Amino acid sequence: xxxxxxxxxxxxxxxxxxxxxxxxxxxxxxxxxxxxxxxxxxxxxxxxxxxxxxxxxxxxxxxxxxxxxxxxxxxxxxxxxxxxxxxxxxxxxxxxxxxxxxxxxxxxxxxxxxxxxxxxxxxxxxxxxxxxxxxxxxxxxxxxxxxxxxxxxxxxxxxxxxxxxxxxxxxxxxxxxxxxxxxxxxxxxxxxxxxxxxxx
Numbered sequence: 001x002x003x004x005x006x007x008x009x010x011x012x013x014x015x016x017x018x019x020x021x022x023x024x025x026x027x028x029x030x031x032x033x034x035x036x037x038x039x040x041x042x043x044x045x046x047x048x049x050x051x052x053x054x055x056x057x058x059x060x061x062x063x064x065x066x067x068x069x070x071x072x073x074x075x076x077x078x079x080x081x082x083x084x085x086x087x088x089x090x091x092x093x094x095x096x097x098x099x100x101x102x103x104x105x106x107x108x109x110x111x112x113x114x115x116x117x118x119x120x121x122x123x124x125x126x127x128x129x130x131x132x133x134x135x136x137x138x139x140x141x142x143x144x145x146x147x148x149x150x151x152x153x154x155x156x157x158x159x160x161x162x163x164x165x166x167x168x169x170x171x172x173x174x175x176x177x178x179x180x181x182x183x184x185x186x187x188x189x190x191x192x193x194x195x196x197x198x199x200x
Contacts, residue, residue, distance in 0.1 A: 040181045042185050045192070046062045047060060047061060047062060048062050053078075055161075056162065056197060057198050061084070063086070064083055065083050066081070067080060067082070076094070078097070079095060089186050090170075091186070091190065095163070096164075100157065100160070100163040101159065103163075104163065110165075111153070111165050114150075114153060115142045115153055121147050122144050122145060124145040135198045137157075137194075137199070138159060139154055139156035139157055149169060151168045151179075151183050152168040152187055153168070154194065158199055168186060
């Protein structure tokens, strides 16, 4: 049988362990685990020249591929996608030809409507004029900031016979921090696309 002194010592030891555990658990040195994303290895920019049966040429990234699979190429032979499989990104390219002068206003409004659909989620939309007089290339680009479905859109035209619209989408949930390096890489490729673009 335990003596009163032994019971008291046992109880005090138990309470001491509880108190020490309580104070060591309430330390001010708590550091939350930071959220991280997979590192994306970015290749060097290098380009191939597009010289298909369309009335235009441009340079596109060697790290992308042209895709005509989801498009009725009989009705729209110059509609295609530029895929970036390593980034799960896609640029949708649509071309309208044959005297667009009469429908230029409507095509421009349609492009603007596509941009405005993203205004709810966008923190900012940077709009820039595209002007290359020597190549008869004019248009507007839209760079979206924030958690938007589309990250970049643009249209270019000669204002009489040709009109081209393109939109960049990533096939992932829109988390700007996680796709930022890939998004910047693809945007630089799009800017090169525009700089190298010429009507035939």
